[in-house]
Amino acid sequence: MGRPRKSKIEKDDPLAAEPSPGPDLDPNWGSRVRERLVAWYEHAKRPLPWRTDQTPYRILVSEMMLVQTTVTAVVPYFERFLNQFPTIQALAVADEAEVLKAWEGLGYYRRARQLHAAARAVVTEHGGTFPTTPDTIRALPGVGRYIAGAILSFAFDQPAPIVEANTQRVLSRWLAWREDLKSSRSQARLWEAAERLVPSQGAGVFNQAFMELGALLCTPRSPSCLVCPVAAECGARILGIQDLVPTTTPKSPPLEVAEACGLVVRDGRVLIVQRGPGRLWEHFWEFPTIHLNGVDPAGRSFADPVDLAEGIRRFTGARVRVGPVVQTVRYSVTKHRVKLDAYAATGLSEELNPGPGLVRAVWEVPEKLAAYTFGAASRRLVSWMAKHEADFHDFQSDR
Structure with a gap:
């Protein structure tokens, strides 16, 4: 039997179309995206304090702080926190009350406790030397797949993929992905694409460029497609649905x-x-x-x-x-x-x-x-x- 014919509603609705296999399966597409994105990043990147000295400790602190928080809000807290706890050893020996006071105002205080616990784990379990493998980094308190990928790629230039708020939005548009981003199928697909895209060398620069594109141009509403360096490779832009994806289930009222x-x-x-x-x-x-x-x-x-x-x-x-x-x-x-x-x-x-x-x-x-x-x-x-x-x-x- 042939495939059922689509209704007029499905034909008129761009989100009702079946997704294509994905451009990330084409190595040439990936090469073009990486080249254009990194070239753009070199002149467009913001001078953020955690980018000046990319030690794993500084990256850990910044990523913990950036959870559910804007870059603008985090910058002064990051600088004060590093002045008070300049090394992972200094944070490890600090009293919890000191850590919470230094974090005060950022919210999500569970992250502050997890950061404190992670510092203590590095000191007690790894002799104060930050681990360098995915499994050992992910074993640290509060460190999931994304933060581990950020540390591995930014600090050690290992080809670890990252998927967070900005990059999952960018990926969903590049792939013209129409499914709910919160679904397990969507997350698996986006991580798969991120793994294909991250280069074997220069992973840290690429991942930061990837995130920066989402923060500055590929924004949740009214993305700046006209000045995007990767617009010609974007599936959603080609289909004219960049304002309709990604799709997410609305949050329940508080x-x-x-x-x-x-x-x-x-x-x-x-x-x-x-x-x-x-x-x-x-x-x-x-x-x-x-x-x-x-x-x-x-x-x-x-x-x-x-x-x-x-x-x-x-x-x-x-x-x-x-x-x-x-x-x-x-x-x-x-x-x-x-x-x-x-x-x-x-x-x-x-x-x-x-x-x-x-x-x-x-x-x-x-x-x-x-x-x-x-x-x-x-x-x-x-x-x-x-x-x-x-x-x-x-x-x-x-x-």
Whole structure:
């Protein structure tokens, strides 16, 4: 039997066409892509600090920082982090609190802990010398196939492929790949193409050029095809579907969460607490916070509903009088969108006894709060309190 005839809708829809075997199967196509891409990169590359001295340690730090973060945001953090921990040995012997404080503001703090653990593994398991094989590098905490490929190619010029946000978008357009990028079939196909493209020599330059093209020209929306050095080799451009691929499954809407915290002041000092291990915000400091409704990602719920004053007492042992809402902070964490109402509150008792989920509770003078590691929402509240100190004094005097 012959193949079924396509409907008019399928004929009119460019994404409904069956994908071709792929230009990466042609060695001549690959040679042209590499030559044009590297030539473009030589004059178009950005002067990023991790490109000036491509040691495996610096590459590891930069790639860990760049997860879900923009290059512009990472640059100042990278430079400060390397000033504080200039070698992998310096990072390995550092206290976790120091590492988290140096990372503060970048988010995805699990990456900071993984970076710290990877540094310790290099020192304890490899004598401080960075491993050079794919298996040993991928065995380091937090290092997956992409970061391993970046280290292998950038630092050691080994022909290791890379597929990340930028390069998978570029590859999907070059291949005119129409399937959902999140599918296992798509990922396998893109890694296969990346392996064919990476050269045996000059792999580091090629991979960086590959990523740079996605960052600067082959952008998620309105790609700059007219100035792209590889436009003539791009399957999506040839078919006129560069604005339609890649395709991805839309993200689910965030889960709404409501929380409340107390900005508790007593005799000029502020009550802060440190989260315990094993949950979100592990070992971070915050103002005593309770969960109100929605999914509870941080373990701040009690078996029975409580108001803020009772929640603070159970968490810290302190009796407090809660006043009005003085600030509302909205922030996103994992799959959640959180609305945090901050209440002015007065401490009525001095003694503290940390409750469930906490390891410490302290009264601290406001000028020393900057030395503690807070999450993004709490840092915003620290800044707000510094600007409204008089308001809290007035609330305190009304006890």
